[in-house]
Amino acid sequence: MVDRTGAQNKMRRCDNCGKAGAIEKRITRIYGRGSNALVIENVPVITCPHCGVSYLEAKTLHEIERIKLHRKSFAKQKPLDVATFALQKAAAL
């Protein structure tokens, strides 16, 4: 029996404040814009509950660069619903 919950939430030391307890979350990030945009799912982001900082590890940044360079071989075409946050410009109108 393998317990994976421990591995997913393993305690890390925050690069910013040095305290243990930073949490890895998986998010979806979008690079570029318009028809050239590249969506990368499952990007690990380290979030620290102590100082509130969120950051990507160096190895994550490297991997993202690699994916961007070789996006043709990594990326699959997926139909994508893209919404624009409506409130953003409403105030200016």
Ligand SMILES: [Zn+2]
């Ligand atoms: Zn911190």
